[in-house]
Amino acid sequence: MLSDITRHRIVPVVVCSDAGRAEALGEALVRGGLPIAEVTFRTAAAVATITALARRDDLLVGAGTVLSVEQVERAAEAGARFIVSPGLDADVVRRSQALGLDVLPGCVTPSEIMAARRLGISTVKFFPAGSYGGATTIAALSAPFGDVRFVPTGGVSLANLADYLGQKCIPAVGGSWMVPAAAIDAGDVDTIARLCAQAVAAAAAIEK
Numbered sequence: 001m002l003s004d005i006t007r008h009r010i011v012p013v014v015v016c017s018d019a020g021r022a023e024a025l026g027e028a029l030v031r032g033g034l035p036i037a038e039v040t041f042r043t044a045a046a047v048a049t050i051t052a053l054a055r056r057d058d059l060l061v062g063a064g065t066v067l068s069v070e071q072v073e074r075a076a077e078a079g080a081r082f083i084v085s086p087g088l089d090a091d092v093v094r095r096s097q098a099l100g101l102d103v104l105p106g107c108v109t110p111s112e113i114m115a116a117r118r119l120g121i122s123t124v125k126f127f128p129a130g131s132y133g134g135a136t137t138i139a140a141l142s143a144p145f146g147d148v149r150f151v152p153t154g155g156v157s158l159a160n161l162a163d164y165l166g167q168k169c170i171p172a173v174g175g176s177w178m179v180p181a182a183a184i185d186a187g188d189v190d191t192i193a194r195l196c197a198q199a200v201a202a203a204a205a206i207e208k
């Protein structure tokens with residue numbers, strides 16, 4: 001359910017180059033109170049990392065940077081429950097839907113949003129958010145598209161979290177700041193758990 005993704009309000013975007021670190025990562029996310037991960041297909045370890053995280057029943061795992069139908073299928077087989085793509089590809093969306101997976105395609109223009117709506121999508125990723133005008137642009141887009149929800153990623157941080165999560169049309173944001181690659185590589189559970197807890201607390205303090 002999309003609501004399972006958005007109720008966390010923050011989606012950690014994970015770049016993991018060694019699936020052997022997945023266990024520590026899962027432990028850190030759960031301990032930090034942010035039991036959700038978007039594991040990106042930016043490394044060869046993505047499928048194995050998804051497989052390892054999907055073994056936990058207290059954590060929701062999805063796949064990110066999904067660029068092809070083949071990746072949708074590999075992610076689904078590995079246990080991913082949602083699919084995130086940087087852009088809008090109708091085949092990726094349709095295959096995800098056919099497999100019963102939630103899918104967040106990237107849309108930054110009115111035309112892309114209209115194409116996504118035609119595919120039955122009402123929540124889109126807005127990426128790279130900082131480069132496309134951030135919260136100001138999303139607010140402008142939500143005027144004509146009042147029924148569309150946006151999940152911005154790319155340049156989201158504690159410093160601008162309130163600009164995004166303060167908007168009704170933004171149920172959640174994605175970001176990597178609470179899962180630094182160096183901490184994942186080092187199996188540094190304490191650092192990741194601390195950064196997650198800090199992010200959760202910051203989100204909780206933001207009112208719509």
Ligand code: 3PG
Pocket residue numbers: 013040064127153154155156174175176177
């Ligand atoms: C993404 O893939 O969604 C972004 O690269 C995450 O962006 P960030 O590293 O700026 O948080």
